[in-house]
Amino acid sequence: MPAETRPPGGGTVSAHDAGLLLGRTARGDERAFELLYDVAAAPVHGLARRVVRDPAMAEEVTQEVMIEVWRSAARYDPERGGAMAWIMTIAHRRAVDRVRREQSAGAREARAAHAGAGGPHDPVAERVEARLEHERVRRCLGALTRLQRESVTLAYYGGHSYREVAELVGAPPNTVRTRMRDGLIRLRDCLGVAR
Known part of the structure; x- marks a missing residue:
């Protein structure tokens, strides 16, 4: 992962700056979150896409992750690692959870279809x-x-x-x-x- 990312408005945002943006986001600074979103959304989406393999599902996971970052920014502890590492950990967990949920849903549907094959359809x-x-x-x-x-x-x-x-x-x-x-x-x- 690159140490610096170029936000849309120009300039660079370093890994240190991402931590500062996350701290400001924790205090409810929407502009800081927008900048953090610009920096983090693409790497989060890339990770989600690799894990879930479905583009639409990867978009959903990305949104869920960024919402979680907004809501839980105050739980970020810079002593335990960098901001991007924290965000990417959330992304990985969400993506794996989504894969597991989809697999469970598929298994449930298969069991229901098998069990209900002889039952009445309403x-x-x-x-x-x-x-x-x-x-x-x-x-x-x-x-x-x-x-x-x-x-x-x-x-x-x-x-x-x-x-x-x-x-x-x-x-x-x-x-x-x-x-x-x-x-x-x-x-x-x-x-x-x-x-």
């Missing part, structure tokens, strides 16, 4: 359940700000990258990232998804 109940879930997601999306809702919808339903979303909504990419992060946190809380 398509009406499945449609009702899907419709209720759809309404719940729609209600939670409605609780977001306009920019959060547009950004999340374009990224997750439209398959657009941050840069494409930023162009479509006419906002800077860092603003889109921040709004999406905040929107995903609000969606998670609204849907009652466990952390």
Whole structure:
């Protein structure tokens, strides 16, 4: 991993600076988090991509990691290692957890398919359940700000990258990232998804 990374605005951010940015992030400094995001997101995504192998899943893991960095920055202890090492450890754990979760889900589905092969199939109940879930997601999306809702919808339903979303909504990419992060946190809380 390089000792220095070049943020979009120019200049360099060293590993030491990443630690300083993480410290400022722990105190709620959103600008410091944006800079830290610019430095850390690509290495986190690269690691996630190597572990999970699926591009869309790697994007999700990257977002989860960066949200965790934002929320748990105060737990970073510079005495125990560098900021990027701390972030990459979180990324590795999240990526491995995602692989395990996907493998477990696949095994559960296979067992359910095998066990339910002879049982009754109730398509009406499945449609009702899907419709209720759809309404719940729609209600939670409605609780977001306009920019959060547009950004999340374009990224997750439209398959657009941050840069494409930023162009479509006419906002800077860092603003889109921040709004999406905040929107995903609000969606998670609204849907009652466990952390």
